[in-house]
Amino acid sequence: MDLAEIWRVMRRRWYVLLPGLLLTAALTTGVYLMVPVEYLSQSTVTLLNSKKATVAFDGNPFLSTQASLTGMADGLARNLNSDDSKAALKSQGLTGTYEAKIADNAQGPFMWLSVTGTDPAAVLKSDQIFTAYAEKRLQEFQSQQAVAPEAMIRMATIVPPQKPEPQTKTRIQYLVMAGALGFVLSLVATFFVEARRRKADNPGGTGRRRPPAAADAAAPETGTPQSAPAEAPRPVSHTHLTPPTTLPVYISLRGRTTRVVTTHLEPAAPAVQEAQTGELLAGPLNTTLATVLLGDLNSAAGGVGATPGTNTQSHNRLLAAGFTDAWTATRHRNPGFTCCQAPDLRNPTSNLTQRIDYVLFRGKVTALAADRVGDAQGDRTPSGLWPSDHAGVSGVLRLR
Template sequence: MDFWGTVRVLRRRWYIAVPAVLLTGVLALYVYVTVPTRYESSGVLVLTSPAAGGRYSEKTKPEDVVKVNPLLQFDGSLTTTAQILTQVLGDPKTAEELAGKGSTATYTANTGPVGGPLLFISTEADSAESAEGLVGKVLEKTVNELAAQQKALNAPEQTFITAQILVKPTTASAKIGGKVRYVGAATVVLLLLTIASTFAADSIMNRMRRRKNDETGDEPESEVDSPAPPPVPSHAPAARPQPNGNGQAARPPQGVPNAHQKTVIIPAPKPPKPAWPTKDD
């Protein structure tokens, strides 16, 4: 059925469609209220190498060590270290340790489009405090894990890579995109159910009407909308009766407007007298 056919069915069964649409609005509002609002926060870490580089000798005096700028030593080793940390933070056991067992809060850790040495942390939780607190836990866990990994490799402490917090946990902001998607999906499904139920009710009622007409022998009545005849203006002049062959005014047919008015009989005029004499004279 085309669009206008659907509109005609909905208009014919409005007493079914209108309550269903109102129920759809109520259910959509209920979904929007009951779905919890999620909050998100984020933070950023940067890895830097030691000023003396990756080598250390106890025979070398501290004043003889060549001093360098750590921010000028962003090589591939820092990128590799950042990727190792993302794998550690992505472990389910680590996530359960930080977020809590059975918690709905989640976090992600990645190196972003650059690939390192930056480490981006983002979290989602049901409250702003939980989202911000989880970012702080992940940042602290990253710093401690970096130190533990280097100690496990027996690296000299003077050569440790350090992690510095560039961006502290940001103020958590509400995410309503998820709620809007839930409401949109629920609205579409409920509207489709409304149309389907209206068509089903229309089909059942038409079948019952046809069965009743078959039992009583009546002609089936069509419920298809037909244009109403134009109303007759009250100020329209009354139609003058036309005389028939007998000189009498013809009566208006049944159902003609102004048929209730009184009919006036007009006698036929007499023929004029001829100028020449006839046999009767």
């Protein structure tokens, strides 16, 4: 199934797809309302050497760094993320979720202290509480080990708690998931209904759909001819020794079904030919579907160039029955002769003097173009033979 076929199925089963898309829109709106925007506030702190350790550097702690400070920063971050610290911070009024970690790509004992929540004001306040608690917890660690005040590691705030910024990534992910899920389910429902309809149209399970059950029924789209007619030709009140040779088929394209009939009428007995025309009109052509008739009718258009065998009213009767001649509809200034070359096909110049081969149509069909093939000198074989005693007729038709 190509993209064009998928689009046609979606258009044909719009009554399934449209409610699904509306439900998808409602689901996405619900997710938008239920999943709030989260805000993030973050501060950056660093650990500094003790006053005692910076004496050699005139008391400047930024000139004195030790690898042990990074280890201490990692240990402090782990403690701040513990359950005990969570309980202590909650009791101090911290809301939302928080995290302490070594700063990414840090070249020293730098830490990020982050708080996330849905209320920007509460997030900022919580980050301030968290930052103050981190410094307090560092001092408690060292006091528990009876470290002298002059030898205690200190903490400095490099970046204070920042104004909370919205974090929309999670919300967008949920919205995309809801929209994608709804759209996929809508497509699944659409193609499920299509499959059920096709199965109902073809209970034999051969993969081909049967033609319409009635003359005016809309057949499912196949894009390929179907040779089993759904309309039984109307019985006629008379029979002939030479019934017309006909082959009716159905073509369904984009939900529009057209009956196509090809025939070859009697060339030698005008009375029989006209009776065959009556049988065509009473049988295969007796339908309310758009219809295309193709064939060698052996009835000269307008009587031009007619011979005793082609001087009949078959063509006129079909026009009177509502059919349109694709050639005159698109090439009315060109006679469009199609008959006939010499029986041995060796005549050096064309002998086409009458038009007896046709593309006729009736109903919701429009002729866009018509042409002949095998009528030009360049169509002859290297040995000088014409392709046929008749020129072929081609047409481009549009189903409305």
